Amino acid sequence: MNKFLLLSFLFVSATLFSQEQNPLILNFQEYLGFVKKHHPIAKQAELTISVGEANLLKSRGGFDPKIEVDYDRKDFKGSEYYDLLNATFKVPTWYGIELKANFEQNEGIFLNPERTVPDEGLYSAGISVPIAQGLLINERMAALKKARLFRDQTKADRDILVNEILYNASLAYFNWLEAYNEKEIYQNFLINAQTRFEGIKKSALAGDKAIIDTVEAKITVQNRQLSLEQSKVKLMKSSLELSNFLWIGNNIPIELQPNVIPDNNVDAVIDQTLQIQQAMISEVDLENHPKLRSLNYKIEGLEVDRRLKANKLLPKINLEYNFLTPSPEVANSFNNADYKGGVTFAFPLFLRKERGAVKLAKYKIQDSQYELASVQLQIENKVNAITNELDSFTTQNQLIADIVNDYTTLLKAEERKFSFGESSVFLINSRESKLIDAELKRNKLQNKYFSTKAKLFKNLAVNPENL
Structure with a gap:
C-alpha cells in the first residue's frame, strides 16, 4: 500500500471511529486539489488528450513506408x-x-x-x-494536419471539462458551508433559548415572573429545536452531495463523515485558490479561452478540409x-x-460533386465563425456582468454585517431591560427572531457571493494546471 492510500485509509478510519475527537477541517484548496487529481471525470478529461495523441499517431501512419x-x-x-x-x-x-x-x-x-x-x-x-x-494537399496530408489540430483541440476541451467539474465541486462545498453555518446558528440560539427558559423557570418558581412566561420560553426552545433538526437534515444532504466529488486512488469514493467540517475562512483564500485575483483578471486574454481555442482549432480543421475539397477541382x-x-x-x-x-x-x-463539396465546406466554416463570434461576445458579457455583480455583493455583505451587529445590540439591550423587569419574553423573542433572520440572510448572501466567484472562475476558464 503506497503512502497516499495509507494516509487516506487512516483519514477515513479516523473519521469513522474517532468522531468523539476534535473536528477535522476540510480546507477548500485541499478539497479542490483532491477533486482535480482523483475525480473520475477529471481523469476522463485527461483521456481526451490521449485520444488526440492516438489519432495523431494513426494519421502519421499514412506516411509509413x-x-x-x-x-x-x-x-x-x-x-x-x-x-x-x-x-x-x-x-x-509530404507533397504526394x-x-x-x-x-x-x-x-x-x-x-x-x-x-x-x-x-x-x-x-x-x-x-x-x-x-x-494531390500535389499541394492530399488525403494523407490533410489527415495529419487535422490530427494535429484535433490534438490541440482536445487539450482545450480537457481544460473545459476540468473547469466544469471544479466549478460544480466548488458549488457543492459552498452549499455544505452554508448548511453547516445554518446549523451552527440554530444551535447557538437554541442554547440561548434553553438558558433563558431555565432562568425564567427559576424566577417563576420564586414568584418573580409570571408562570405564563415559562410557557412562551418553552415554545421558543421547541421552535429552535425544530429549526435545528431541519438544518441538520439539510447539512446531511449537502454532505452527501459533497461526497460525490471526493475520491482517492483507484476510483475509491470517500463518504464525508460527521466530524469533518468546512473551513469558515474561505473568503480569505477563494481568490487565490480559484486564481481570480483582480490583478490576474486584468491580465486574462479571452482569446486564449479554452472554448475559443477549441472553436479556432475546429475552424482551422474545417479550412484544411475546404482546401482538400478545392484541390479536387483540379484534374x-x-x-x-x-x-x-x-x-x-x-x-x-x-x-x-x-x-x-x-x-x-x-x-x-461537370465537377458537380466537387463544387458541391467545396460549397458545403465553406458553409461549415461560416457557421463555426458565427459560433465563435457569438461565444466570444457571450464570454465577455458574462465576465463583465459577474464582475459588476461581485462589486454589488461586496456592498451587500457590508450592509448585512452592519444589520447583524445592530440587531445583536438591540437583543442585548432588550435582555438587559428584561433583567431589570422592564421588558417581556415576547419582545426578547421578537428581537432574537429578527437577529436569526439577519444571520441566515448573511449566510445565504455569503453563499451567493462565493458561488458568483466560482461562476467567474468557470467563465474565465482558468487553466486547471495553475490551481
Missing part, C-alpha cells in the same frame, strides 16, 4: 504456365510524391511477353508525382518514371534508355 509482395503461380498437367514474383518498397512523402523500388522475376511457358524479364530478375527505382490534384495528372536495371550493382550507370514511365489523366466534365 510499405512493402508489397505479389506472388502468383500456375501449374497444370505437369506444365508450369507461369511463376510471377513482384516485390515493391514504397515511401510516401511517392518513391518506389521494385524487384520483378517472371518465368513460365505461357508467360505474357510484356512480363518477360532477365533470368536474374529486373530491378527498378522510380518516382510517382501528381502535378495537379488528376500523375507522372511516373522508373529506372530499370537487371542488377542493382549497375544501378549507378543511370542508363536512360532502360526505363518504364507513364502518364495518367482523369477529369470529370
Whole structure:
C-alpha cells in the first residue's frame, strides 16, 4: 500500500471511529486539489488528450513506408504456365510524391511477353508525382494536419471539462458551508433559548415572573429545536452531495463523515485558490479561452478540409518514371534508355460533386465563425456582468454585517431591560427572531457571493494546471 492510500485509509478510519475527537477541517484548496487529481471525470478529461495523441499517431501512419509482395503461380498437367514474383518498397512523402523500388522475376511457358524479364530478375527505382490534384494537399496530408489540430483541440476541451467539474465541486462545498453555518446558528440560539427558559423557570418558581412566561420560553426552545433538526437534515444532504466529488486512488469514493467540517475562512483564500485575483483578471486574454481555442482549432480543421475539397477541382495528372536495371550493382550507370514511365489523366466534365463539396465546406466554416463570434461576445458579457455583480455583493455583505451587529445590540439591550423587569419574553423573542433572520440572510448572501466567484472562475476558464 503506497503512502497516499495509507494516509487516506487512516483519514477515513479516523473519521469513522474517532468522531468523539476534535473536528477535522476540510480546507477548500485541499478539497479542490483532491477533486482535480482523483475525480473520475477529471481523469476522463485527461483521456481526451490521449485520444488526440492516438489519432495523431494513426494519421502519421499514412506516411509509413510499405512493402508489397505479389506472388502468383500456375501449374497444370505437369506444365508450369507461369511463376510471377513482384516485390515493391514504397515511401510516401509530404507533397504526394511517392518513391518506389521494385524487384520483378517472371518465368513460365505461357508467360505474357510484356512480363518477360532477365533470368536474374529486373530491378527498378522510380518516382510517382501528381502535378495537379494531390500535389499541394492530399488525403494523407490533410489527415495529419487535422490530427494535429484535433490534438490541440482536445487539450482545450480537457481544460473545459476540468473547469466544469471544479466549478460544480466548488458549488457543492459552498452549499455544505452554508448548511453547516445554518446549523451552527440554530444551535447557538437554541442554547440561548434553553438558558433563558431555565432562568425564567427559576424566577417563576420564586414568584418573580409570571408562570405564563415559562410557557412562551418553552415554545421558543421547541421552535429552535425544530429549526435545528431541519438544518441538520439539510447539512446531511449537502454532505452527501459533497461526497460525490471526493475520491482517492483507484476510483475509491470517500463518504464525508460527521466530524469533518468546512473551513469558515474561505473568503480569505477563494481568490487565490480559484486564481481570480483582480490583478490576474486584468491580465486574462479571452482569446486564449479554452472554448475559443477549441472553436479556432475546429475552424482551422474545417479550412484544411475546404482546401482538400478545392484541390479536387483540379484534374488528376500523375507522372511516373522508373529506372530499370537487371542488377542493382549497375544501378549507378543511370542508363536512360532502360526505363518504364507513364502518364495518367482523369477529369470529370461537370465537377458537380466537387463544387458541391467545396460549397458545403465553406458553409461549415461560416457557421463555426458565427459560433465563435457569438461565444466570444457571450464570454465577455458574462465576465463583465459577474464582475459588476461581485462589486454589488461586496456592498451587500457590508450592509448585512452592519444589520447583524445592530440587531445583536438591540437583543442585548432588550435582555438587559428584561433583567431589570422592564421588558417581556415576547419582545426578547421578537428581537432574537429578527437577529436569526439577519444571520441566515448573511449566510445565504455569503453563499451567493462565493458561488458568483466560482461562476467567474468557470467563465474565465482558468487553466486547471495553475490551481
